[in-house]
Amino acid sequence: MEKVKKIASALMILVFLLSLISSQALAQDxxxxxxxxxxxxxxxxxxxxxxxxxxxxxxxxxxxxxxxxxxxxxxxxxxxxxxxxxxxxxxxxxxxxxxxxxxxxxxAKTPTAEQPFAGTELTLATMTDQFLTGFRYLIPKFEEETGITIVLDELGYVDLYQKLTADFVGHTANYDLMTMDIVWSGEYAANRYTLPLDDFMARDEAELQLDDIMPVAWTLGEWEGKHWAYPLAGYANVLNYRKDVLAEAGVEPPKTQQELLALAQQLTDADNDFYGVALLGAKGPAVAQDYMAWVQQHGGAILDADGKPALNSAENVEILEFFGELFKYAPPGATDYWWDQRETAFRTGNVAMMEGWSIARAGYEDSDISSVVGNVDVAKAPVTEGMDPKYGFGGWGIGINADSENSEAAWEFIKWLSTPEIQKEWIRHDGAPIRRSTLEDPELNKEYPWFPILLESFEKGDGDYRPRIPQYSMIQDALGTAVNGYLVGEMSAQDALDQAQAQVEAAMQ
Amino acid sequence: MSISRRFKGKEANYLLLLLPLLIFVFVIAIYPLAFSFFISFFKYRLTDPDQTKTFVGLANYITAFKDPQVITAISNTLVFVAGTVIIEMLFGLALALLLAAETRTMRIVRSFLLMPMAITPLVVGLIWKSLYNADFGVISYYLKQLGVDVGHGPLGEISVAMPAVMLIDIWQWTPLLMVIFLAGLKSLPLEPFDAARVDGASRWQSFWYITLPMLKPALLIGLLMRTVQSFKVFDIIYATTSGGPGSATTVLNYHIFTVGMTFFNMGYAAALANILLVIVAVLSVLYIIVLERQQI
CATH class of the missing domain: 3.10.350 (Membrane-bound Lytic Murein Transglycosylase D; Chain A)
Known part of the structure; x- marks a missing residue:
């Protein structure tokens, strides 16, 4: 008797709960x-x-x-x-x-012959990099032309990586499109997180002008012969310097790393809070990536000939010591600098030189954010004496979520954005180039006189100095802690890199 | 129908009424907990292309106790907990005694002191990060004016980073202890103090022999509560140092976050989280025992 009652009441509650759900569902239609x-x-x-x-x-x-x-x-x-x-x-x-x-x-818009994807809504997860301005300017135009709506989700570097990975791993498909750092290509490809674009590219080859895209730009998304992201914004590592400061000291911009160090020392005037060079020192991706840029400029390598991590090679230890030497002529807070703080230091006029991504260059001429307008020039990044020049290449690709149901519409956006005409507008709104025709465009060269240096840096660009392997995030994290530990005096260069190597080896097992 | 059967029937009805809540607790707390316990026995890294989710038994736990990063993280956590809790207790008590008087000024001062508690820890971290900044921060600026060499800034120097981070926690959570102790002070009977004064006790003696022993329950509650919370510190570290410089301020919870959310090494992160859970659970049980004793 009691049992029956129990079951009956349980059923009633169940029915009640179900009715809650179904009444909501019904309201829809x-x-x-x-x-x-x-x-x-x-x-x-x-x-x-x-x-x-x-x-x-x-x-x-x-x-x-x-x-x-x-x-x-x-x-x-x-x-x-x-x-x-x-x-x-x-x-x-x-x-x-x-x-x-x-x-x-x-x-609601309905698809038509001219706008086959009208009414589709795409979500684009983007890094809050300078090119964000370009997205904000161009997306409304794209929406008008195609009837596709694009919702931007703007995220910082670490948040973007974590949110994207969570989205991929859970197959939640919250994002249809995503900006993808060059160093993530290996991991995303190996896990099939993004859609290989090769079928699309083969189908639309006639309109894409693929030959015009700089060869090095393909590293922004290529992995083992397939394209997991389309080039979006190519950055070259360049040396920004203060024309006025160098002229006053009567020196030329450094051509080699050794000259860079000597000049940094010469120009540092700590009593007046003026320093030779701005560097990235903050624990995490910042210091790891800056150190790897120096490894590249000194002809070192993060991986050995077999593709195995070789973080603690004798050569790399020496390079780390050189990197530490440079920090003596950087602002004291530099061991805490993330990209934006380094930019602030340079823009406020506290430092004479700064190596960094070329995309920031236009910002130094914007008096809203820069107090060094007209005083900045750019040179090719100095490499170590006797090294055949190679320049660090980085930047962002744009990928389509493998789980996205709107891949055709998403591809439509990628294709539209990469057309030469739109690329010119992209550049003019803080975007970064991927095409040779953009870099050689006479009009743009007039507006951006540093484009020839960029073109040369791209031609001799090295997109793999940060190994784009699936385990990249571990290398970066290990170096991010170890190099920062060395810079703040926690341990010696050898110990720091030994520790990083052990950590990476343990993690890769 | 006997009484006992009737009672049983009622119990079943209670259960039914509780069902929605039980389902909620199960979905939100019990299932994730059991799942984290379960996956801690597996090698399970979400972003590993050849990921197999192999059973590895206790290997994750054994690795944890051998992992130098974990050892550092645990010892950093202990330093953080000991430092913040002791100083917060002392300051909290001192502030409570100082501001116990029921005057208008005291009331205003007290409510102002509660403000840090009302701010989100993440925001607190960001505020202090900019205050500490070696090149542009206010604190560093005044330290430099006083002739102190700030080097890489308070958060950038190995030896100073941990105390600097602890100071943030102390700034934020001392007021909580002050409130708890104030409540304790207000509930003390006045007679023993009167009697002591008649017997010629000094203020110090009456504090030491009357106030402190009678305040013991409040002190214990404050101590345990802050210890448990302090063990779980994350936001402040995340917002200020990311565990740096080097690994000087990497506490256990932050390390778990790195393993779980940067490497997506879920098996290992779950094992680490369970270790933290055991530590906090032991403290919580202690907390409950102490609370129950007081009710008697």
Whole structure:
């Protein structure tokens, strides 16, 4: 007896819970009238819409709801012409929310021959890098042209990586498109997180002008012969310097690493808070990536000939010591610098030289954010004496989530963004180049006189100095802690790199 | 129908009424906990292309106790907990005694002191990070004016980073202890103090022999609560140093975050989290025992 009761009450609760769920689901497709109105003389639909929603244009929602009701219940009037209603008709007034949905659905764009993806909504996860301005400027134009809507989700470097990985691993497909750092290509490819674009590229080859894209730019998304991201923004590692400071000291910009060190020392005036060089020292990706840039400029390598991590090679230890030497002529806070703080140090005029990504260059001429307008010039990044010049190359690709249901529309955006005409606008709104034609464009060269240096840096660019292997994040984390530990005096260069090597080896097992 | 059966029936009804809540607790707390316990026995890294989710038994736990990074993280955590809790207790008590008087000024001062508690720890971290900044920060600026060599800034120097981070925690959480101790002070009976004064006790003697022993319950609650919270510190570290310089401020919870959310090494991160859970659980049980004793 008790048992029956128990089961009965359990069932009742279950039914109750289910009814909660289903009533919500039903609300989606069945019209619910919040109230009913019998038409009086002198009523018209807009007047009623104004009365119930405060919006005379919402009349269509009443008409649609009433017609939908009339289909199943003939006590409601069927409205053939929204301009004509008769006294005595019974109308269905949906709730304000439902009316909103109905109106939106009526206005929703429908695909047409010219806009085959109209009405599609794409979500783009983007790094909050300078090129964000370019997205903000260009996306509305793309939306107008195609009817596709793009929602931007702007994230910092670490957050972007974590959110994307969570999205991929959980197959939640929150993001259709994502900006993808060059160093993530290996990991994303090996895990099939993003869609290989090769089929799209083969199909649309005629319109893509693939030959025009700088060879090094493909490293932004290529892995083992397939393209897991399309080049979006190519950066070259360049040396920015203060023309005025160097002229005053009567020196030329350094051509070699050794000259860079000597000059940094010469120009440092700690008593007046002026330093020779700005560097990235903050624990984590910042210091790891800057150190790897120095390894590249000294002809060292993070991986050995077999592709195994060789962080603690004698050569790398020496390079780390050189890197530490440079920090003596950097602002004291530099061991805490992330990219933005390094930029601040240079833009506020506290340092004479700074190696960094070429994309920041245009910002030094913007008096809103820079107090060194007109005093900056750029040179090729100095390499160590006797080394055949190679320049660090980095930047961002744009990929399509392998789980996305809108891959065609997403590809449409990638294709549109990479057309030469749009690329010019992209550059003019803080984007970065990927095409030779952009870098050689006479107009752009007039606006951006440093483009020839960029072109040369791209031609001799090395996109693999930070190993783009699937285990990259571990190398970066190990170096991020160890190099920072060395710079703040926690341990010697040898110990630091030994520790990093042990950590990477343990993690890669 | 006997009474006992009737009672049983009622119990079943109670259970039914509790069901929604139980389901909620199960979904939100018990299932994830059991799952984290389960996966801690597996080699399970989400971003590993050849990921197999192999059963490895206790290997993750054994690795944890051999991993130099974990050892550093645990010892950093202990330093952090000991430093913050002791100083917060002392300051909290001192502030409570100082501000116990029921005057208008004291009331205003007290409410101002509560403000740090109302700010999100992450925001607190960001505020202090900019205050500490070696090149642009206010604190560093005044230290330099006083002729102190700030070097890489308070958060950038190996020897100073941990105390600097602890100071943030102390700034934020001392007021909480002050409130707890104030409540304790207000609930003390006045008679023993009157009696002591009649017997000629000095203020120090009446504090040492009357106030402190009678305040013991409040002190214990404050101590245990802050210890448990301090063990779980994350936001402040995340916002200020990211565990740096080097690994000087990497506490256990931050290390777990790195392993889990940067390497997505879920098996190992779960094992580490369970170790932290055991530490905190032991402290929590202690907390409950102490609380129960007081009610008697």
């Amino acid at each position: 069945e019209v619910v009238c919040e109230s009913e109105v019998v038409v009086q003389a002198n009523d018209w639909l807009s007047k009623l819409a104004d009365k119930f929603y405060g919006d005379i244009l919402a009349y269509q929602a009443i008409a649609d709801a009433t017609n939908a009701k009339a289909a199943s219940d003939d006590s409601y009037a069927a409205i053939q012409d929204v301009n004509i209603i008769e006294p005595g008709w019974k109308l269905c007034i949906p709730s304000a929310e439902a009316a909103g949905v109905l109106i939106e659905a009526a206005q």
